[in-house]
Amino acid sequence: MKYTPRIYAKALTESLASVSEGKETDIIKRFLASVHKRGDTRSLPDIIDAVSEIERRRVGGRLVEVAFARRHKKSVLDVFRALFTKHDEVVFRTEPELVAGVRITIDGEREFDQTASRRIKKLFR
Amino acid sequence: MQYDLVEKLKKEIAGFRDEPGLESVGTVVEAGDGITKISGLSKAQAQELLVIETPDGDVFAVAFNLEEHFIGAVLLGEATAVRVGARVRGTGAVLSIPVGKEMIGRAVSPLGVAVDGKGSLFKDIDDAETVPLERKAPSVVARESVNVPLHTGIKAIDAMIPIGRGQRELIIGDRQTGKTAIALDAILNQKNELNRPVCIYVAIGQKSAKIARIIRVLEEADALKYTIVVSAPASAPAALQYLAPFAGCAIGEYFMDQGKDVLVVYDDLSKHADSYRELSLLLRRPPGREAYPGDIFFLHSRLLERAARLSREFGGGSLTALPIIETKLGDISAYVPTNVISITDGQIYLESDLFTKGLRPAVNVGLSVSRVGSAAQTKAIKKVAGRLRLELAQFRELEAFVQFASDLDDATKAKIHRGQILTEVLKQSDLQPLAFEREAVILFAALGGYIDEIPRPRIKEFEAGLFGYIESMHGDVFTKIASSRMIDDATEAELIGAIKSFIEIFAQ
Numbered sequence A: 001m002k003y004t005p006r007i008y009a010k011a012l013t014e015s016l017a018s019v020s021e022g023k024e025t026d027i028i029k030r031f032l033a034s035v036h037k038r039g040d041t042r043s044l045p046d047i048i049d050a051v052s053e054i055e056r057r058r059v060g061g062r063l064v065e066v067a068f069a070r071r072h073k074k075s076v077l078d079v080f081r082a083l084f085t086k087h088d089e090v091v092f093r094t095e096p097e098l099v100a101g102v103r104i105t106i107d108g109e110r111e112f113d114q115t116a117s118r119r120i121k122k123l124f125r
Numbered sequence B: 001m002q003y004d005l006v007e008k009l010k011k012e013i014a015g016f017r018d019e020p021g022l023e024s025v026g027t028v029v030e031a032g033d034g035i036t037k038i039s040g041l042s043k044a045q046a047q048e049l050l051v052i053e054t055p056d057g058d059v060f061a062v063a064f065n066l067e068e069h070f071i072g073a074v075l076l077g078e079a080t081a082v083r084v085g086a087r088v089r090g091t092g093a094v095l096s097i098p099v100g101k102e103m104i105g106r107a108v109s110p111l112g113v114a115v116d117g118k119g120s121l122f123k124d125i126d127d128a129e130t131v132p133l134e135r136k137a138p139s140v141v142a143r144e145s146v147n148v149p150l151h152t153g154i155k156a157i158d159a160m161i162p163i164g165r166g167q168r169e170l171i172i173g174d175r176q177t178g179k180t181a182i183a184l185d186a187i188l189n190q191k192n193e194l195n196r197p198v199c200i201y202v203a204i205g206q207k208s209a210k211i212a213r214i215i216r217v218l219e220e221a222d223a224l225k226y227t228i229v230v231s232a233p234a235s236a237p238a239a240l241q242y243l244a245p246f247a248g249c250a251i252g253e254y255f256m257d258q259g260k261d262v263l264v265v266y267d268d269l270s271k272h273a274d275s276y277r278e279l280s281l282l283l284r285r286p287p288g289r290e291a292y293p294g295d296i297f298f299l300h301s302r303l304l305e306r307a308a309r310l311s312r313e314f315g316g317g318s319l320t321a322l323p324i325i326e327t328k329l330g331d332i333s334a335y336v337p338t339n340v341i342s343i344t345d346g347q348i349y350l351e352s353d354l355f356t357k358g359l360r361p362a363v364n365v366g367l368s369v370s371r372v373g374s375a376a377q378t379k380a381i382k383k384v385a386g387r388l389r390l391e392l393a394q395f396r397e398l399e400a401f402v403q404f405a406s407d408l409d410d411a412t413k414a415k416i417h418r419g420q421i422l423t424e425v426l427k428q429s430d431l432q433p434l435a436f437e438r439e440a441v442i443l444f445a446a447l448g449g450y451i452d453e454i455p456r457p458r459i460k461e462f463e464a465g466l467f468g469y470i471e472s473m474h475g476d477v478f479t480k481i482a483s484s485r486m487i488d489d490a491t492e493a494e495l496i497g498a499i500k501s502f503i504e505i506f507a508q
């Protein structure tokens, strides 16, 4: 049975939680060796994503994706960042096909869509 | 024209409300082979219709596997347009199709879209009723026992394996043994019926050319005007082939609920099982026997359970199902054939041996049964054909025995001769179904021994001649049998007279 990134991530976070202070580096080293041994090195980015998701969930944070049609100044982005708590992970994207406006997606599950592309689509449905 | 469009659009814009709010979404994380894995949408229901947004427009999918972190969904449209990262929205509705009487005479896809190039089905799609593809079968309380015959117009079947309205009768046999021909004849024959059922032919995984041929046959025989073809050809995604019988059944139920009789042909459930196996393997469901998923039995039983004869309080409609199964080298003990045999109320077993010998329809009478239909058999046919099965069985036995015996007594010779005549009478080409009163007349003549002297090669010619003679000289014989559904003593006397005088004419 192949290990999924989620299983790796769960194993790693649970090992780290149970280990005594200062030994974390050893754990991570052994973890990486075991991933390598199974030939899953390519899944490392997914594993890291899964680890941060588990960590985020633990502290009650959410993954927030904010998508604009064009690039914005940092001050604009800061306004959006300020809407969420420090546990939330806020990522910004630029997607020209949105035409104008903003779309916010929380945990890949719930979405607040105020883009022109969505309005146009709705109008012509 | 252009002015109209502009005005319409302006009205739409004026009335357009876009309430801001949170919506559920998901994201495609894997796509390929007609299936996709979706993250998010954790509240989706099984069989929910999903919409995937792609640059080329929306593609529909059905939620199939609900797992802890992902949904396995099968695509119903253009699979190549769906890319990883695409947005997915739930519709909150399980898969359903628009239905209506406008569908009669048309060919439609399993999603209820016209595929015959004759324009859209409904003038206004909002006027059409929509029904879910999957629905619970009628309960025991709503049902009544089968009591009205469904005449197939095929002598051997109507006489020995009678089918009743609301029954599930399996047509099973190897490839090219005339399975489709029997189902098609049953549809064509409904033209001869007073209370004519709506017919639905569901084509699953067949070549498009074959489906086109069937539609042409229906059209030429003037049978398309009461028939709906649900088409999921071999070139269609496996998901559509999987949905096709459920769509056919849902359309049938719409008419049954209005108190009408419906005949649904599933051609064939072997290919249906294959498409379900394909989807299940792609979705990594654990394979079972012959690599079919464990719930393949449930798949076909929940489909065929929806065939029913409703009691009068529930409108009195009926849905008769004729599923077709293709066997390999006559093996009816393979997984899917045994399943479907055990679900249905009987089977018509076709044999390639008989077919190649020219005994067509190639029904193996010994292995074919109809477990509920005899209660519904028309009296006229029951009266004349009661002995048919027995006489044929005796004939088969003797026929085998004669190969070793040198001299036979006259009684045995007569039995064999009668058997040969009956075998000849039961031969029937495809696309030539007979109204039941005609079946009754020719079987009456054969079993009564009136045509024992007719040379065997001329039996078909005699049959056609007799029908023509009775029609022109004793027309009321047919109409009387057709309306009373039996042969009373007066009609019988007239019939015997007619047969005898035609034999004299024929001999000249």
Ligand SMILES: Nc1ncnc2c1ncn2[C@@H]1O[C@H](COP(=O)(O)OP(=O)(O)OP(=O)(O)O)[C@@H](O)[C@H]1O
Residues within 6 Å of the ligand: B173, B174, B175, B176, B177, B178, B179, B180, B181, B182, B326, B360, B361, B362, B428, B429, B430
């Ligand atoms: N009773 C019959 N008399 C003469 N020819 C027949 C008869 N029944 C079927 N045929 C012919 O035999 C051929 C095969 O029939 P049909 O397509 O019905 O078989 P099938 O079992 O459905 O085949 P497939 O496995 O390809 O679906 C057709 O050309 C058909 O016209």
Ligand SMILES: [Mg+2]
Residues within 6 Å of the ligand: B179, B180, B181, B267
């Ligand atoms: Mg066929």
